[in-house]
Amino acid sequence: MREDDSNWFSRWEEELPSPEELMPLSQTLITPDLAMAFDIRNPNSNAAVAAANNNAGSPPRCPAQQPPPPQSSNPLQPPSSGVAQPNSSDFGDSADLGSGGGAGEEPARTLKRPRLVWTPQLHKRFVDAVAHLGIKNAVPKTIMQLMSVDGLTRENVASHLQKYRLYLKRMQGLSGGGGGVGAGGAGAAGLGGGADPATDHLFASSPVPPHFLHPAAAAGRPNSEHYLPYVPVSALQQQHHHPHMAAAVAAAGGHPQIQGQYHHRQVGHFGSPTSVAPANGQFDHPFLARQGQVVHRLGPPVHNGVPGYVEDLELGNAASAGGRKVLTLFPTGED
DNA sequence: AACAGAATAT
């Protein structure tokens, strides 16, 4: 039904990625604890990743900190208003790198990054991005840009997307009416129907826009095919690529994974509406218009009373048995 | 060359 569309859509405007919340998203997230552990005071720019510790039985060693990435790591500096704080790179003590050993040299790029862990928050961002882009335009690079999560790579997204598509496919297959799509995480009620036991934990945690499931049906009439071409934006800002993701790594001996939830609302700004346009210029969509409006109303603490979304996420991650190190970067999301 | 997508590998 069309209503559905409009409906979920509306919800979106409010619930989702309002540019304000999204853009500023240069999430360099390190859980406070972690930061402390690492003695990092500047979670704003790059995160340090520790890694490369695979040894069995080596003495307790503190994760060395990564030398700050060379050069300006803060390309994001909203011209207008921005809450970006200057980073003072101020490291208490910097130990030398245990590995590699080049002090002033670039750490070898040979180090592997820790596996990315797709937290529900991250995944949500992903879904939002995909939704906003429309399935058609949702390709890894674009999605990645829209998400603008620091440290996220195209590969990460591609891989996740691949899996996500499979998931959608499966859902379509089982569509029927039960479509327990909207079920939010916990206990998606009504699973009992034997519908989706397979409900992949992660995927099930974010609502899947209807079109995703059956674009065909949504198309009611074989005409409207495109949905929201909303194009990115800030993609421009993401210019630093470095071997180290902004993320945290667990270290310490036994529990390789870390997670934290630290919400910090950093409001940035959405590039000037007129500012950057993707070379494509696919800007003529009704949607954009909306987006535009939204953009206008940014900044001010116009706090709607919009309450209540009850979404529960579980923290706590699955564990990796082996001594794998896991990287968890999280978006600002807050749900 | 750059990227998307599927196929493998870890």
Added chain:
DNA sequence: GATATTCTGT
């Protein structure tokens, strides 16, 4: 099983 990496086609 979740991600990463490799391979292939565009």
